[in-house]
Amino acid sequence: xxxxxxxxxxxxxxxxxxxxxxxxxxxxxxxxxxxxxxxxxxxxxxxxxxxxxxxxxxxxxxxxxxxxxxxxxxxxxxxxxxxxxxxxxxxxxxxxxxxxxxxxxxxxxxxxxxxxxxxxxxxxxxxxxxxxxxxxxxxxxxxxxxxxxxxxxxxxxxxxxxxxxxxxxxxxxxxxxxxxxxxxxxxxxxxxxxxxxxxxxxxxxxxxxxxxxxxxxxxxxxxxxxxxxxxxxxxxxxxxxxxxxxxxxxxxxxxxxxxxxxxxxxxxxxxxxxxxxxxxxxxxxxxxxxxx
Numbered sequence: 001x002x003x004x005x006x007x008x009x010x011x012x013x014x015x016x017x018x019x020x021x022x023x024x025x026x027x028x029x030x031x032x033x034x035x036x037x038x039x040x041x042x043x044x045x046x047x048x049x050x051x052x053x054x055x056x057x058x059x060x061x062x063x064x065x066x067x068x069x070x071x072x073x074x075x076x077x078x079x080x081x082x083x084x085x086x087x088x089x090x091x092x093x094x095x096x097x098x099x100x101x102x103x104x105x106x107x108x109x110x111x112x113x114x115x116x117x118x119x120x121x122x123x124x125x126x127x128x129x130x131x132x133x134x135x136x137x138x139x140x141x142x143x144x145x146x147x148x149x150x151x152x153x154x155x156x157x158x159x160x161x162x163x164x165x166x167x168x169x170x171x172x173x174x175x176x177x178x179x180x181x182x183x184x185x186x187x188x189x190x191x192x193x194x195x196x197x198x199x200x201x202x203x204x205x206x207x208x209x210x211x212x213x214x215x216x217x218x219x220x221x222x223x224x225x226x227x228x229x230x231x232x233x234x235x236x237x238x239x240x241x242x243x244x245x246x247x248x249x250x251x252x253x254x255x256x257x258x259x260x261x262x263x264x265x266x267x268x269x270x271x272x273x274x275x276x277x278x279x280x281x282x283x284x285x286x287x288x289x290x291x292x
Contacts, residue, residue, distance in 0.1 A: 048078070049086065051074070052074075052083065052092075053086075053092075053107070056101060056103045057103060060102070061100070061102075062095060062101055063100055063101055064101075065080055065101070068083070091103065091104060091106045091107060120143060120284075120288065121141070121152055123284055124141055124287075125153070127284055128141055128153070128256060128280065128284075131276060131277070132156060132157045133157050133158055135276065136157045136159065137259060137260040137265070137273075138155065138258070138260065139154075139155040139257065139259075140153070140154055140155070140240075140256065140259060141153045141154075141254065141255075142179045142255050142257075144183050144253055144255075145171065147173070147174060147198050147199050148172060148173055148174060149171070149172055149179050150169065150171050151167065151168055154167070172234065174199070175196065175201065175215055176209060176230070176234045177233070177234050177240075177242075178230035178240040178241060178257050179255035179256070181215075181218060181219060181230070181242070182222060182227060182228035182242040182243055182252070183254070184219055185219040185223050185228065187252065192219070196215060204233065204234050205233060207231060207232045207233050208234070209233060225274070226243065227242060229241055232262060238260070238262070239261070239270075240257045240259035241265075241277055242255050242257035242258075242277075243277050243281035244281060244285075246285040246288065246290040247285075247288050247290060248289030249290075250290060253288075255281075256281055
């Protein structure tokens, strides 16, 4: 297994969209070779970490500590300390039977996520800009991040009547947002339950869903309509409609929404905008490799 490599521009773009401290502090910093303090307070060159990762990537059968230290020209104690740190973060594992160190799929998971986010952003940008100008409301693009959604971009119409407070990189729960509910509605119920159980349910407004039964009922309505509605459930005075975005295998990996004030997002407007919302989400999904 080879180590995925992304250049500075790609990493910075992803970090700005997700505010990923992991990538800023553990990948980009590593590639620049900046020294940083470990948990023991000692200073060491992070270039050595990549020396280890690169050697292990070329040795899928794994290496013993002594062999790895020799291959990287590191003292055995230094190699052991760095390997312990990498193991704690889930990047390498030690075989219990032969004591050899191997890479895990952690780096692959990061590279896959970066690829998904960048593909999602590049595929959707022109379509969402057009939609925002057509409906003259704010359009958001989000990605699922565990039990939350993270806002990747905010598209505002050229002639916008009013702005809504939101920002790129913001994380929100799934149960109280239109984008989150549009994703949850098309996940297996067992997975939805796990998200619910793993989330601290907070009543952000009097309209926030706070019970499992109410969420199930709402998600059923989402599937019937084809889109979710956030009716002042996270922010008072704000209403939005949202639709999921699928990847190539039909998994909802993100969502998009049209947001506006309650005064502007009336039932008539929702009925008018929803076909455009669904159509745009389907086009983006198709660009991500999805086929209905």
